[in-house]
Amino acid sequence: MNVKSKVKDLTVDELKSLISEVVKESIEDLIEDILALSSESYLRSIEEARKDYKEGKVKTLEEIADV
Numbered sequence: 001m002n003v004k005s006k007v008k009d010l011t012v013d014e015l016k017s018l019i020s021e022v023v024k025e026s027i028e029d030l031i032e033d034i035l036a037l038s039s040e041s042y043l044r045s046i047e048e049a050r051k052d053y054k055e056g057k058v059k060t061l062e063e064i065a066d067v
Contacts (some may be wrong), residue, residue, distance in 0.1 A: 007015065036042045052058060 011020070
C-alpha cells in the first residue's frame with residue numbers, strides 16, 4: 001500500500017469494508033484470548049514457560065534456526 005495514500009482515495013464501500021474487517025479481526029482476537037485464558041492447561045503452560053525462562057532453560061532464535 002502506498003504510504004502516502006489518504007482516506008480520500010478510498011470509496012465509501014472500501015472504507016466500510018476495511019473498518020468492518022479490522023473490527024472483525026479484533027473481536028476474533030479477543031474471543032481467542034478469552035478462551036485461552038479460561039483454559040487451566042494453557043495457564044499452566046504459561047507458568048511453566050516463565051519458570052523455564054527464569055531458570056535459563058531457553059534457546060535463542062539463532063540456536064533454533066541454526067543461523
